[in-house]
Amino acid sequence: MKMQELYKIAKETLNPRKISRNGEAGHVASALLTESGNVYTGVAITVPCSIGFCAEHSAIAAMVTAGESKIVKIVAVYEDGSILPPCGRCREFISQINDDNDNCGILLPDHVIRTLGELLPDRWDYKWN
Template sequence: MTFEELYKMAKAVINPRKLSDDAEAGGVGAALLTDTGNVYTGVCIDTACSMGFCAEHAAAAAMITAGESRVVKMIAVDWDGSILPPCGRCREFISQLNDDNLDAEVMVAANTIVTLDQLLPYNWRKL
């Protein structure tokens, strides 16, 4: 599967909306491709007290729920269609779900793909 296909899948789940006076969701979509060829998507949930989570976390939760943990490609897309690199929390979170996830390809900008390992150059497990 190409990053163009993953981009379309991540963008398709974007649906910005207000959930309550204190929460919004759907402004960012993410898609994770696993080693078995399955794709899991998710959206961000933003809350007033910072207890929400990123779209990558939502996609990873769906992946874990389905019994998988190995990511081979991942992408996040903002509401305006721009590609977003994963935040530090998402980088660390996904790296810990499967030892091989450090080899996952991550699109961080248009035409820029790096590995998760490259996004975590001073990984605490390797020092």
């Protein structure tokens, strides 16, 4: 699957809406492709007190629930269709879900693709000999 197809799936997953007095959901969507060829999607949920989560977290939770953990490609899309790079929390989360996820491709603005390892160099948990 090409990254553009994954972008289209993420864009179609967008569904911005107010879900409670203080909460919103669906203004960012993510789609990821696993090594077995499955696609999982998720949306961001924003609530006060920093207890919401990013769209990447949502898509990863769906993937893990289905029994998978290795991500081949991932993209996040804002409600206006722009591509969002994963925040630092998401980068770290992706890396800790599967040791091989450092090799996953991430779609960045301007349709540049980088690996997680390129975006998250000098990992804190690598043991140096």
